[in-house]
Amino acid sequence: MQISSKWVAGLASLSVAAAGLAGATLTPDRTDVTTAGPGTADAAKAVQSTDGRGDGGLRLNQLQQVGSHNSYHRELSAAEKQVQQAQDPGATNLFYSHASIPNQLEDQNMRSLELDLFPDPAGGLYTWPLLRKATGQGPLTDPALVQPGIKVMHVPDFDYNTNCRSFVLCLQQVKTWSAAHPKHAPITIQLELKQSDPKVVAAGGVKAPPWDLRNLTSIDTEIRSVFSEKQLLSPDDVRRAGLTLEQSVLTKGWPTLDQARGKVMFFFDNGGAGTVRDLYREGRPNLEGRAVFTRGPEGEPDAAVTMVNDPRGANQAEIQRLVKKGYLVRTRSDEPMSTVLTNETSRVGIALASGAQWVTTDFPVAGMAARYDSDFVAKLPGDAAVRCNPVVAPNRCRGNVSER
DSSP states (O other): OOOOGGGGGOSTTOOGGGOOOOOOOOOOSOOOOOOOOSOOOOOOOOOOOOSSSSGGGSBGGGEEEEEETTTTBOOOOHHHHHHHHHHOGGGGGGOOOOOOHHHHHHTSOOOEEEEEEEOOSSSOTTSSOHHHHHTTOOOOOOHHHHSSSOEEOSBTTTBOOBSOOBHHHHHHHHHHHHHHOTTOOOEEEEEEEOOOOHHHHHTTOOOOOOOOHHHHHHHHHHHHHHSOTTTEEOHHHHOOTTSOHHHIIIIIOOOBHHHHTTOEEEEEEEESTTSHHHHHTTTOTTOTTOSSEEEOOTTSTTOSEEEOSOOSTHHHHHHHHHHHHTOEEEEESOOTTHHHHTTOTHHHHHHHHTTOSEEEESOOSTTTTGGGTOOOOOOOGGGOSOEEOTTTSOTTOOSBOOOO
16 A cells, blocks of 8 residues: 655645545555475375264364455545545555454354554554544544553554454454354464554654564463463464474374364464564574464474465465465455456455465455445355365365364
């Protein structure tokens, strides 16, 4: 997303009525393809039926789920959206909204969620966004914003509406649903650690605190304030004695579905060298004691989870290679709003056929794209929550996986 340099001139002179609502296409966030490395050992496979009586022997890497991208995201008001477009003609890409997290889990069969996080150790940092000031509105009044703790939103001051404003509140909603459905397949929560947009800060917006070691550790603390160790699937639960985390998943395999039922697993979107990943695993090369999996490159001790956002072209084969090797992979079946506006329905099938365990979408149910004159939807066949992975599931494993 490119925010106009007009921000620097200030927002007070903006004429809200002058902005139109023309369509635009989205430039993808990025295409992340992990470089191939040595080693060919697959995770161990269990041969089980999927008739609801014996699928618990399947391992996590032998499953596939559709999840929601930016699961918290809600559009702003009409007046605020007009200012968004005046500053960024591509802001149409922000015009999508998700149901509440409990509804996503219950009614849309989501088992993978994504949250964007911002530090707020003192509380109250994000209560009065610039767009609200530009449209003559007062501060946001949600009490969760005033409390100290990590906040959930897309872009401070510019795209901040959400169905759960604090990290803990989002997690509590997941826990409540999980407690009512104790046999559910594991819920994976992707975390993207973000900072303020520099152009918005230059215009007088909030500068988010850095993701230093203290704030990174607060992620673990907040997770464990909601979920017990028994409810959490952590790197310590996967790593085997005498092996790195990567060696464990590639040679010994992931936990089985039965071992992971009712649990929640977290991983960081952020990767690469010199990033929060390095700081988070400092002195803990295998994520010892940590609550969140990192996005480590192949050959690194912490490598277990990775991402290839665009499954098209040569990337599909790359995802299949990673999946066959034993990694858990996330990809995307669509991106707002280009997929819908260009009616590119083929990407859903490509993403599912790649074998990526998590395929994320902004349109998980029919009707969400109708406002754009589209029937686009991304979901598993039969509206299932979980199915056998088309690339690495055992031969006898076909169709939906029971959540009895």
